[in-house]
Amino acid sequence: MKINFSTAAQHLGSSAVREILKVTQGKNIISLAGGLPGEELFPMQAVRDAYNRALAADTSALQYGLTEGYLPLREQIAARLTGQGIAVSASDMILTTGSQQALDLLCKIMLDPGDSVLVEAPTYLAALQVLGSYRADIHTVKSDEHGMLPDHLEEQLRIQRPKLLYAVPTFNNPSGATWSRERREQTVELCRRYNVLILEDNPYGEITFDDAQGAYPPTLAAIDRSGEGESCVVYTGTFSKIVAPGLRTGWIIGPPELIQVITKAKQAADLHSSAIDQRALSELLHNFDLEEHIRLISREYHSRMKLLSGELASRGWEGTHFLKPRGGMFLWLTLAEHINAAKLLPYAVRQGVAFVPGEVFYSEQPHRNTMRLNFTHTPPELMQIAVQRLDEALNIYGQSAEASQPIAQAD
Secondary structure, eight states: OOOOOOHHHHTOOOOHHHHHHHHHTTSSOEEOOSOOOOGGGSOHHHHHHHHHHHHHHOGGGGSOOOTTOOHHHHHHHHHHHHHTTOOOOGGGEEEESHHHHHHHHHHHHHOOTTOEEEEOSSOOHHHHHHHHHTTOEEEEOOEETTEEOHHHHHHHHHHHOOSEEEEOOSSOTTTOOOOOHHHHHHHHHHHHHTTOEEEEEOSSTTOBSOOSTTSSOOOHHHHHHHSSSSOOEEEEEESTTTTOGGGOOEEEEOOHHHHHHHHHHHHHHHSSSOHHHHHHHHHHHHHSOHHHHHHHHHHHHHHHHHHHHHHHHHHOOTTOBOOOOSBSSEEEEEOOTTOOHHHHHHHHHHHTEEOEEGGGGOSSSOOTTEEEEEOSSSOHHHHHHHHHHHHHHHHHHHTSSGGGSOOOSOO
16 A cells, blocks of 8 residues: 655655664674764663662563653762762653654654754754754754854844754764853853753763863853753753663653643653663662763764874875864864865775765765864774774775765755
8 A cells, every 4th residue: 555654754864874783784894883882881780780770679570650750760860960060859750762862752742744944064863854844944054163153143034033942062963162161151042042052962971082171161051050940951861871871761851840741741652662671771860870871972982083084084084184082982084175074974984994984974065075073983903904994085086076076066
């Protein structure tokens, strides 16, 4: 039979990252594409022990739970966030199936088709997918390594009258950039003035390469909650990058009236996220030094980032530049203007290395000579080989007919 899909289903896009992972699965390919943490750094024994304690403590660990999530875990997360400068209680929060579901649920209750949303350029690919699925009218705010440009942000706020601004201001995916404190304060102030809700997505913020106190500016949520007036920042985070993504546990915090409506939307979606995973995470936080584990993975990822950036710098590719990220999982590489990264990718895969072409991270006017490189998943001993393979792909691509074709950076 012919299936008559809904209009919403027809607007669902596939993830370029997931498609690349399919191509590289089970082959001798070093993938710098996915946003994967290093699984050899997962706290396996601590997680195993946490599940054993959760199952031994109470049979209700396998029962239905509250839509808002396991209260002791919400209280533990609230205490951690308060320690990070975000004054929040368990009642301001709902636990979600990863922070990706938090983004989807917020869009579900906020956006009607045609509603305007502002994003950075470039921005998180899966956020563009979610926004597109709700048929939002997505507009870009010009950005640099310090954050959104305030003058252009105000212009877009005035002209587009958006309902929502989406941002990853700390160790951005894909660019790795970190907003300055000044840009953060200006963004919060402008969005308050124009009555626009900010969704601050912070999955990478604890993976820092400089642990000196005060080395990084406060989150938008911390700035927002320390000021006067009504809050305009909704904040989402996850355990995926600091414990393990397979636990699929994230959270979203916001004003109580917003959390109440998100709770209704989540009840319609899945009733509640995994109760046993939440119980195990609560046990883990009680009995495991998560802060020391975060310091450990941060040191290791910093080392891998330096390996990758050193290898890239040593190649001396003409017209190529990048900024070393101060934390997180990604390095953003800009190639010579004539190189189309999407057309380069098949050559790279044939040489045994994969990346994500930068064009998929733009809602408009894509920069096609860019790519996102992940440095957290590749073992250090393979980093040099990965860059050598990319170098070989660039050489082969440079001799091809495709390399001589003009590239449109904005269309």
